[in-house]
Amino acid sequence: MTDYIIVGAGPAGCVLANRLSEDPSNSVLLLEAGGKDWHPLIHMPAGFAKMTKGIASWGWSTVPQKHMKDRVFWYTQAKVVGGGSSINAQIYTRGNARDYDAWEKEEGLAGWAYRDVLPYFKRAENNQRYANDFHGDQGPLGVSNPISPLP
Secondary structure (H helix, E strand, C coil): CCCEEEECCCHHHHHHHHHHHCCCCCCEEEECCCECCCCHHHHCHHHHHHCCCCCCECCEECCCEHHHCCECCEECCECECCHHHCCCCCCCCCCCHHHHHHHHHHHCCCCCCHHHHHHHHHHHEEECCCCCCCCCECCCEEECCCCCCCC
């Protein structure tokens, strides 16, 4: 018998499965529609631009956008173990602190103010440049500046 079934092996699903499986009494099943992150484009920094259609992606697109001369845009959603952390542009960013504060204040989402979520961001980060009040350096998520920054 399985205690927990997690659908989607993206970043959240993998973290949840890992945390739940820390208790040896839990039986955890992690399901993913896609395969392993074997494709070379997944491991190439510039590969993201080629990942929008089919290769480890669902290949979704928007409906024609009326105010964009009916253009259709590809909507990249990962279909691979690792999810969006596998097919990404290798850019780390967080939402603006004011957005989190607004969620708490305007939407009544207690615990979602920036001061409340910041410890979780810090816990996740293994920041190679900063370890301070806003960044952590002991987490599983590697964060660094580009090795060869653009001029």
